Amino acid sequence: MSFKLQLFSLIVGLIFFLFILYIIRKRKLSPSYSVLWLLLALYLISIPLFQGVYVYFSRTVFGFYAENIIYITVIGFLLIYVLFLSSKVVRLNDQTKELISFTAILEKRIRDLER
Amino acid sequence: MNLELTKTELKNTKILVAVISYNEEKSIKKVYDDLNENNFGYDILIVENGSYDNTSEICRINNIPYIRHCINDDINGTWKSYLLYAYLNNYDIVCQFDGDGQHKAVEIHKIIEPIIKGEANQVIGSRFLNNKGFQSYMFRRMGINLFSFLISLIIGYKIKDVTSGFIAFDRNIINFFSRYYKNEINDPNQTHLLSHFSGAKIKEVAVEMRERQHGKSLYNIFNAFLYPIYGMVNIAGCLLIKKQIQKEWRKNHEL
Numbered sequence: 001m002s003f004k005l006q007l008f009s010l011i012v013g014l015i016f017f018l019f020i021l022y023i024i025r026k027r028k029l030s031p032s033y034s035v036l037w038l039l040l041a042l043y044l045i046s047i048p049l050f051q052g053v054y055v056y057f058s059r060t061v062f063g064f065y066a067e068n069i070i071y072i073t074v075i076g077f078l079l080i081y082v083l084f085l086s087s088k089v090v091r092l093n094d095q096t097k098e099l100i101s102f103t104a105i106l107e108k109r110i111r112d113l114e115r
Numbered sequence: 116m117n118l119e120l121t122k123t124e125l126k127n128t129k130i131l132v133a134v135i136s137y138n139e140e141k142s143i144k145k146v147y148d149d150l151n152e153n154n155f156g157y158d159i160l161i162v163e164n165g166s167y168d169n170t171s172e173i174c175r176i177n178n179i180p181y182i183r184h185c186i187n188d189d190i191n192g193t194w195k196s197y198l199l200y201a202y203l204n205n206y207d208i209v210c211q212f213d214g215d216g217q218h219k220a221v222e223i224h225k226i227i228e229p230i231i232k233g234e235a236n237q238v239i240g241s242r243f244l245n246n247k248g249f250q251s252y253m254f255r256r257m258g259i260n261l262f263s264f265l266i267s268l269i270i271g272y273k274i275k276d277v278t279s280g281f282i283a284f285d286r287n288i289i290n291f292f293s294r295y296y297k298n299e300i301n302d303p304n305q306t307h308l309l310s311h312f313s314g315a316k317i318k319e320v321a322v323e324m325r326e327r328q329h330g331k332s333l334y335n336i337f338n339a340f341l342y343p344i345y346g347m348v349n350i351a352g353c354l355l356i357k358k359q360i361q362k363e364w365r366k367n368h369e370l
Contacts, residue, residue: 094297097188101196104162104182105203 006048013045040077128231130157131206132223133197135280136214137164137187140173143214147179150212153220160200161214162193170214191300195292198284202293210283215327218281222322226283235318236288237310239274240281244321254339262304262346269354270311274319278303281322288315295364301349308353312360314368 020041024034047054047070058069132150136143143161150159160180163171165187174181182196194211201209208230212218218240226238243259255278262277280303284292291313300306307317 090298094299097192097195097299098199098297100184100186100188100192101199104184104196105200107185108180108182 006051010045010048013041013047017041017045036081040074043073043077125156125231128207129205130208130210130227131197131201131204132157132159132210132212133193133200134159134161134212134214135164135193135197136161136166136170137193138166138168138170139214140166140168140170142216143170143173143179144177146212146214146216146220147177149216149220150223153223155224157210157223158206160197162197162200164188164193190302191306194300194306198289198293201289206289207286208283209289211280213280213327217324217327219323219325222281225322226281226320229318229320230283230285234316236285236315237307237317238283239276239279239307239317239319240322241276241279241319242322242324243275244319247321247323258339258343258346261343262350265347265350266304266307269308269350270317272317274307274317276319277307281324282306284310285315288313291315291364295367296360302346304346305349305353308350309360312353312357313364314361 017038020029020034020037023029024031024038029037054069058064062069134143134146134150139146147159147161158180160182161170161174163174163181163183165184171181171183173179182200184192184196188195197209197211200206208227210223210227212220212223222240226240229235229238259276259278263273263275266277267273282303288310291310296309296313300309311317
């Protein structure tokens with residue numbers, strides 16, 4: 001990695017990290033979601049800082065370039081996160097349906113009582 | 116009507132006829148009158164799926180019992196509602212009925228009888244058994260035949276009219292769908308499969324249907340191609356959770 005690229009990725013990582021902190025402070029992200037995102041931001045920052053470690057690790061253990069390890073880990077993280085989110089969506093969807101039915105039935109009960 | 120058979124049993128079974136409707140202000144009164152004329156002791160409930168016309172207003176003025184969704188839930192949202200309603204009000208049998216005038220109230224006893232006699236847990240009113248009355252359109256029939264084939268293959272006995280909206284459920288299935296199975300259901304094929312997995316016996320009975328008088332079909336030319344694909348995915352999804360359902364439901368059921 002050239003020095004320019006290193007600096008660029010460090011800045012991007014820091015902005016990302018600070019932005020997540022800002023969002024958490026504004027309470028737009030619940031704690032359980034925010035921890036995962038913070039971990040990803042820390043990981044992104046750590047890439048230019050500890051470049052040597054990653055290069056050594058990827059060469060000795062997996063035998064390919066450090067960039068590939070970075071891509072694979074980030075994509076893996078995103079995949080897991082999307083899966084997590086879609087399971088949440090399914091849950092919310094089911095709960096909404098349940099609520100629609102239940103409010104409809106309760107509304108009928110109120111109407112019957114008012115009569 | 117050969118109701119003499121069931122008259123004694125009718126006294127201690129609570130039956131609900133749930134009329135599902137979405138934007139059917141023109142036909143809903145007619146359907147209700149039709150049901151009321153042929154009433155042999157069932158309760159009627161209109162389940163109105165968040166229409167933007169005056170369906171609920173007409174129900175209110177005419178003193179028709181109805182429940183109204185605050186927002187439009189998709190195709191099978193109404194289904195969830197009336198099963199939950201039946202569960203909460205301790206009904207023994209629920210019969211689904213269409214609000215667009217397709218079904219005939221005279222034939223309700225036909226699909227309820229097998230349940231009262233204990234021959235089946237779920238009864239489907241089929242328009243293809245004796246090929247009388249309105250037979251649906253060609254493309255739709257092709258789709259129905261395909262899914263009929265698939266479902267019959269999985270279940271192990273023949274079911275012809277898989278998309279029929281004229282169905283009756285007994286207490287077991289009401290319990291199953293309102294208490295245990297909370298996930299969404301996207302099409303009627305899934306219903307048949309899931310209730311089969313829960314241990315229910317499904318029976319088909321010949322009925323006659325009319326062509327709809329008002330309102331539009333749920334299936335138009337655009338999703339004619341997509342619908343079979345969705346249907347396959349849904350069936351595959353059901354098969355994936357088969358084991359889990361059987362295990363958990365049987366465990367709960369014995370308690």
